[in-house]
Amino acid sequence: MTPSSDTSRAIDAVWRIESARLIAGLTRIVRDVGLAEELAQDALVAALEQWPESGVPDNPGAWLMATARNRAIDLVRRDAMRQRKHEELGRELETQPDTASDPSAAAEDEVGDDLLGLVFMTCHPVLSTEARAALTLRLVGGLTTAEIARAFLVPEPTVGQRISRAKRTLSEARVPFEVPAGPELRDRLPSVLEVVYLIFNEGYAATAGDDWMRPALCQDALRLGRILAGLMPREPEVHGLVALMEIQASRTRARTGPRGEAVLLFDQDRARWDQLLIRRGLTALARAELLSGALGPYTLQAAIAACHARARTPEDTDWERIVALYDALAQLTPSPVIELNRAVALSMADGPAAGLELVDQLTGEPSLRAYHLLPSVRGDLLAKLGRTNEARAEFERAAGLTGNRRERELLLRRAAACTN
Amino acid sequence: MRFMLLIKANEDSEAGVMPSEELLSEMGKFNQSLIDAGVMLAGDGLQASSKGARVYFSGDERKVTDGPFTETKELVAGFWIIEAKSLDEAIEWTKRVPNPTGEEGQIEIRQVFEESDFQ
Numbered sequence: 097m098t099p100s101s102d103t104s105r106a107i108d109a110v111w112r113i114e115s116a117r118l119i120a121g122l123t124r125i126v127r128d129v130g131l132a133e134e135l136a137q138d139a140l141v142a143a144l145e146q147w148p149e150s151g152v153p154d155n156p157g158a159w160l161m162a163t164a165r166n167r168a169i170d171l172v173r174r175d176a177m178r179q180r181k182h183e184e185l186g187r188e189l190e191t192q193p194d195t196a197s198d199p200s201a202a203a204e205d206e207v208g209d210d211l212l213g214l215v216f217m218t219c220h221p222v223l224s225t226e227a228r229a230a231l232t233l234r235l236v237g238g239l240t241t242a243e244i245a246r247a248f249l250v251p252e253p254t255v256g257q258r259i260s261r262a263k264r265t266l267s268e269a270r271v272p273f274e275v276p277a278g279p280e281l282r283d284r285l286p287s288v289l290e291v292v293y294l295i296f297n298e299g300y301a302a303t304a305g306d307d308w309m310r311p312a313l314c315q316d317a318l319r320l321g322r323i324l325a326g327l328m329p330r331e332p333e334v335h336g337l338v339a340l341m342e343i344q345a346s347r348t349r350a351r352t353g354p355r356g357e358a359v360l361l362f363d364q365d366r367a368r369w370d371q372l373l374i375r376r377g378l379t380a381l382a383r384a385e386l387l388s389g390a391l392g393p394y395t396l397q398a399a400i401a402a403c404h405a406r407a408r409t410p411e412d413t414d415w416e417r418i419v420a421l422y423d424a425l426a427q428l429t430p431s432p433v434i435e436l437n438r439a440v441a442l443s444m445a446d447g448p449a450a451g452l453e454l455v456d457q458l459t460g461e462p463s464l465r466a467y468h469l470l471p472s473v474r475g476d477l478l479a480k481l482g483r484t485n486e487a488r489a490e491f492e493r494a495a496g497l498t499g500n501r502r503e504r505e506l507l508l509r510r511a512a513a514c515t516n
Numbered sequence: 517m518r519f520m521l522l523i524k525a526n527e528d529s530e531a532g533v534m535p536s537e538e539l540l541s542e543m544g545k546f547n548q549s550l551i552d553a554g555v556m557l558a559g560d561g562l563q564a565s566s567k568g569a570r571v572y573f574s575g576d577e578r579k580v581t582d583g584p585f586t587e588t589k590e591l592v593a594g595f596w597i598i599e600a601k602s603l604d605e606a607i608e609w610t611k612r613v614p615n616p617t618g619e620e621g622q623i624e625i626r627q628v629f630e631e632s633d634f635q
Contacts, residue, residue, distance in 0.1 A: 109608040112601060315599055322554035372558060
């Protein structure tokens with residue numbers, strides 16, 4: 097008999113492992129994520145009441161599902177739902193296999209489909225990206241409202257409302273519970289991947305001294321991405337996104353200096369790059385490339401990141417390949433920022449003058465007017481060409497444009513280093 | 517957080533006895549469940565200690581001893597590295613490692629040092 101505090105920690109752990117599939121399976125039955133979550137949490141309450149006495153069951157997921165389904169039946173009997181849902185629910189319950197008595201009846205395919213259905217619902221484009229991120233982290237990621245609030249530096253009630261409103265919107269818009277197929281999948285997949293990458297970037301932007309839930313978002317995003325790769329193994333961009341995140345995450349330990357300062361890619365101690373994550377990233381990238389005809393945007397970005405990951409030193413980097421990848425990326429998703437990155441790669445491959453020529457073409461770009469990396473890159477190229485006064489001016493301008501304290505310090509240091 | 521799960525050896529693993537069909541199949545499903553949950557980072561089996569060696573350190577002295585080694589229950593026969601939010605979650609996953617023969621065994625769970633631990 098385990099003491100109750102041990103049991104409640106075990107129940108917490110079981111919840112983190114089982115909640116997404118539980119909610120997904122229930123959503124299939126009741127066709128409403130809000131109700132599904134309520135039923136799942138009712139089952140959790142029952143577990144908290146009973147398991148301290150009886151012990152954690154051998155198949156906790158099946159126990160929770162059976163309990164939640166029974167609760168759903170109770171609701172139907174008490175006629176708490178509208179007539180139409182009553183009939184739908186009755187039909188569903190009659191045809192569902194009783195997974196508690198025969199766990200193998202819940203075929204892994206079905207469970208996978210349910211989870212995928214849930215993801216496409218929580219990432220539905222009818223919701224804003226913030227709402228999608230919060231709802232996905234809550235229902236699929238298993239984070240609490242408090243954890244999501246801490247991770248996004250937003251008050252807890254705000255996140256709570258965002259989630260409630262999102263559930264209501266899905267309900268009112270009658271968003272169906274289904275996994276899109278064929279061309280519809282291709283249309284809907286980007287709205288799922290962008291949510292995962294948004295969560296990753298939020299975590300990646302965290303700085304030393306932030307609440308540890310923030311950098312932990314990178315792990316949550318990676319976990320979500322890997323889950324999707326398992327559910328949609330033939331979709332190359334899913335593997336591309338996972339590859340991109342694994343490789344970017346591999347640099348975490350090298351990105352911050354001893355005093356918490358930002359360290360640029362070129363200056364990072366590559367011995368601190370996580371080879372485990374790099375290996376995983378390269379494997380995912382290989383899978384994406386194998387599945388692709390033409391490479392998609394996430395896969396291209398991952399391929400660029402892989403070029404850096406494979407280079408033992410900055411000098412070993414295959415810059416020509418990076419330029420070619422940016423060429424392809426610019427054709428798919430043209431943007432001044434990508435042009436800027438391409439200019440940097442070109443300067444490394446063909447010399448600073450070649451890069452500067454491209455960058456100078458961007459100085460008139462309205463969307464880059466307040467983008468600190470433009471003068472920062474220009475300053476770097478000018479410094480390499482020995483035009484130190486111009487370089488200093490550009491670094492100072494860049495420092496004035498960035499809102500990030502550590503970046504500003506870095507840029508001012510570079511400006512100060514420009515002496516004749 | 518990362519956790520390493522260390523499967524302790526037994527007489528069979530030390531004798532190089534191949535796992536049964538049933539165990540291989542169940543282990544395969546368990547590994548897949550870790551992958552499906554997005555928490556598997558790495559995992560492998562280790563060959564019997566008869567194929568290994570030990571290097572003993574003392575000052576500048578290095579002494580090499582070939583396997584096999586005798587303290588079977590303390591030897592490591594395999595490992596996983598998983599990503600989990602807490603030791604409790606790592607424990608929960610570990611409890612799900614299959615044991616079709618019902619034999620005795622042990623899996624030790626250790627938290628992997630991460631950068632933040634050094635600050």
